[in-house]
Amino acid sequence: MSKIIYTRVDEAPALATYSFLPIIKAFTKSSGIEMVTKDISLAGRIIANFPENLTEDQKIVDALAELGELTQDPAVNIVKLPNVSASVPQLKACIAELQSKGYKVPNYDESAEITARYGKISGSAVNPVLREGNSDRRAPGAVKNYAKNNPHRMGKWTADSKTEVMHMDANDFYGAELSKTFDAADDLKISFVSKDGEEKVLKASTAVLAGEIIDATCMSAKSLQAFYQTAIDRALEQDVLLSLHLKATMMKVSDPIMFGFAVKVYFKDLIAKHSELFNSLGVNFNNGLGDLYSKLDQVDADKKSEIEADIAAVYAKQPRLAMVNSAKGITNLHVPSDVIIDASMPAMLKGGGKMWNAEDKEEDTVAIIPDRCYAQSFQAVIEDCKANGTLDVTTIGTVPNVGLMAQKAEEYGSHDKTFQACCEGKIVVTDSAGNTVFSFDTEEGDIFRMCQAKDAPIQDWVKLAVSRARLSNTPAIFWLDENRAHDAEMIKKVNKYLPEHDTAGLDITIAAPVDATKTSLERMRKGLDTISVTGNVLRDYNTDLFPILELGTSAKMLSIVPLMKGGGLFETGAGGSAPKHVQQFTEEQYLRWDSLGEFMALAASFEHLGNTQDNAKAKILADTLDKATGTFLLEDKSPSRKLGSVDNRGSHFYLSMYWAQELAKQTLDAELAAEFAPIAEAMASNEDKINAELVAAHGTAVDLEGYYLLNDELAAAAMRPSATLNSIID
Numbered sequence: 001m002s003k004i005i006y007t008r009v010d011e012a013p014a015l016a017t018y019s020f021l022p023i024i025k026a027f028t029k030s031s032g033i034e035m036v037t038k039d040i041s042l043a044g045r046i047i048a049n050f051p052e053n054l055t056e057d058q059k060i061v062d063a064l065a066e067l068g069e070l071t072q073d074p075a076v077n078i079v080k081l082p083n084v085s086a087s088v089p090q091l092k093a094c095i096a097e098l099q100s101k102g103y104k105v106p107n108y109d110e111s112a113e114i115t116a117r118y119g120k121i122s123g124s125a126v127n128p129v130l131r132e133g134n135s136d137r138r139a140p141g142a143v144k145n146y147a148k149n150n151p152h153r154m155g156k157w158t159a160d161s162k163t164e165v166m167h168m169d170a171n172d173f174y175g176a177e178l179s180k181t182f183d184a185a186d187d188l189k190i191s192f193v194s195k196d197g198e199e200k201v202l203k204a205s206t207a208v209l210a211g212e213i214i215d216a217t218c219m220s221a222k223s224l225q226a227f228y229q230t231a232i233d234r235a236l237e238q239d240v241l242l243s244l245h246l247k248a249t250m251m252k253v254s255d256p257i258m259f260g261f262a263v264k265v266y267f268k269d270l271i272a273k274h275s276e277l278f279n280s281l282g283v284n285f286n287n288g289l290g291d292l293y294s295k296l297d298q299v300d301a302d303k304k305s306e307i308e309a310d311i312a313a314v315y316a317k318q319p320r321l322a323m324v325n326s327a328k329g330i331t332n333l334h335v336p337s338d339v340i341i342d343a344s345m346p347a348m349l350k351g352g353g354k355m356w357n358a359e360d361k362e363e364d365t366v367a368i369i370p371d372r373c374y375a376q377s378f379q380a381v382i383e384d385c386k387a388n389g390t391l392d393v394t395t396i397g398t399v400p401n402v403g404l405m406a407q408k409a410e411e412y413g414s415h416d417k418t419f420q421a422c423c424e425g426k427i428v429v430t431d432s433a434g435n436t437v438f439s440f441d442t443e444e445g446d447i448f449r450m451c452q453a454k455d456a457p458i459q460d461w462v463k464l465a466v467s468r469a470r471l472s473n474t475p476a477i478f479w480l481d482e483n484r485a486h487d488a489e490m491i492k493k494v495n496k497y498l499p500e501h502d503t504a505g506l507d508i509t510i511a512a513p514v515d516a517t518k519t520s521l522e523r524m525r526k527g528l529d530t531i532s533v534t535g536n537v538l539r540d541y542n543t544d545l546f547p548i549l550e551l552g553t554s555a556k557m558l559s560i561v562p563l564m565k566g567g568g569l570f571e572t573g574a575g576g577s578a579p580k581h582v583q584q585f586t587e588e589q590y591l592r593w594d595s596l597g598e599f600m601a602l603a604a605s606f607e608h609l610g611n612t613q614d615n616a617k618a619k620i621l622a623d624t625l626d627k628a629t630g631t632f633l634l635e636d637k638s639p640s641r642k643l644g645s646v647d648n649r650g651s652h653f654y655l656s657m658y659w660a661q662e663l664a665k666q667t668l669d670a671e672l673a674a675e676f677a678p679i680a681e682a683m684a685s686n687e688d689k690i691n692a693e694l695v696a697a698h699g700t701a702v703d704l705e706g707y708y709l710l711n712d713e714l715a716a717a718a719m720r721p722s723a724t725l726n727s728i729i730d
Helices: 011-029 042-049 062-072 088-100 113-119 142-150 222-240 254-266 268-281 290-294 301-317 339-351 372-388 456-471 485-500 513-525 536-551 578-589 596-613 616-634 650-666 672-683 686-697 712-719 723-729
Strands: 003-006 032-039 078-081 135-138 162-164 177-181 187-192 197-206 211-217 240-244 324-325 354-356 362-368 401-403 418-421 424-429 436-442 447-453 476-477 508-511 532-536 558-562 568-571
Touching: 003 011, 003 062, 003 596, 011 032, 011 596, 011 650, 011 672, 011 712, 011 723, 032 062, 032 616, 042 088, 078 596, 113 197, 135 456, 135 536, 142 536, 162 222, 162 372, 177 436, 177 485, 187 447, 197 290, 211 222, 211 424, 211 485, 211 568, 222 240, 222 254, 222 362, 240 254, 254 268, 254 447, 268 301, 290 513, 339 354, 339 362, 339 372, 339 536, 354 401, 372 513, 372 536, 401 456, 401 536, 418 513, 424 568, 436 447, 456 476, 456 485, 456 508, 456 532, 476 485, 476 513, 485 508, 508 513, 508 650, 532 536, 558 596, 568 596, 596 616, 616 650, 650 686, 672 686, 672 723, 686 723
Parallel strands: 003 032, 003 078, 078 568, 162 362, 240 362, 401 532, 476 508, 476 532
Antiparallel strands: 135 401, 135 558, 177 211, 187 197, 187 424, 211 447, 354 362, 418 447, 424 436, 558 568
């Protein structure tokens, strides 16, 4: 029996699973394939990691840890859906929900030890564990052709647009970065040394392998705050929106601090007036203005009204903030996880450089991205669009990505090596012999970060880049900046390992991200394709940026991670877990989540299974699912925005009908054809009835008895409302 592991996650993809997984199980059970689920949701991670006070019925295994071990198995096959990379507010909300349901998990800030344990669950807790391989993300031909023939809405760019990206010019991570490749294995210690010479060990041990690249850098809190004030002044001068773009979920230590400084600078008058009260309430502006609002009920009515009036006075004086939800008055600075750079910047660029204001109207913006490492790439897109106009979806080429991410490569693996300086002094990194490797002078609030990238994943990354360039006959650019310390070390590695592969006839170059952006866009406009070969953070940014411009969404990307031990990890595209879709579903039983990513990942999973485990039926399932997906796109059965139309559940019905039809007419396996012929007929003859049953509940609210931990029976009933379809599937 072959096995495919299908991850249970959060929010919109979790809802979609209640509808789609029964279909997958039904279609695979006669082919010797067992579908196994593993719960890596935020709620599941919390429950698994705090069993002390739970009942036996409540306890669950640590599925994430199990999957981490399984990535080392050459036979493993995992389909990974997008999960919540929780910010602290999301984590606290999930904890509160679990507690309300009788799970006696501790509060987030119950003790330093408890907070540290929760820190291993939040942010990018899942991806570094599962991604034991580098990524190959691209838009399949059928998806790209569909986008060209059915172009999505693109906002109009004009040469006089006031939109721009502002970034620091000094004392940021880019400017301060130091980097070293270690010739031999070592062990590093990170310490803070005060002005009087007293040492406090921040991290006692970081193992380093031979050939590994270690970076360290430090952002000045004083310079960061001065920069924020400059950006605020610029937005006022230009009379445009102000928007902050960070990634406070994945970069769960550094970016919330940077977010908090932005809130404190913007609301400095408010905070100065009420600082004593805010301190007594325990307000943490790293969690956004929303943290203040959540604690205002603790003060009397008059004081609450005074504070709300003072907040309004700040809004009247400062530049207008970009809105997350105009109707509810939720701004860009309310919650750190509401605006995530890899989604927010591409959406703004697709929209003609505009974000939403308090009147729910689109407007130009000063987009703040403090660190220079990649901010200038987004500015390069803006300059291109101002000069050349909106990209033509019907003609542009594609920019697939080969991304270095195996074994916690680069910044996403740095959480346990990121610290905020308490005061003036030094943060020093020393080796096992006591020699100083890196040293940074610090002031109060400065942000130190140390990152690492192992040699074996880099070798595999270079190999994958050459392979993709050869297979698709497409130029490939390594996005590396010789003027950045880390990238300079990476360039040495690339130049070392490229000659080990046959690159004859291939166009493989190295360019700084700004230049690579310009080249890729120039080629896109000519209808030409270009592979971006990037590190981990740029992988995340580019696999949203270009797909959102090309396809309208990054959820339609095929995302394959060939695991270094031989197994396969198949991710269902990028695009987050769509909390707004869940809100809409609970309000009117209409789910806009597009499962196309799941369809493509599943087909790739079947293909891998067929090739590695000699399962001929799995290969047929892969081929027929690919063809069904092509028909699905041609017939335009993806979820629409219009209530009463095909939503996520309807899209699953049509995909399953087309898949059954393809299985019925294939000639490689007579048993499968005979099995699915009556199923295809039953679905086709009941199409109108099934559709009527699927849309019957549209427009009415539904209670799933939770957000992070759903009632399985209620969710299944809501996501499988067609008795006719269920009878065929079951």
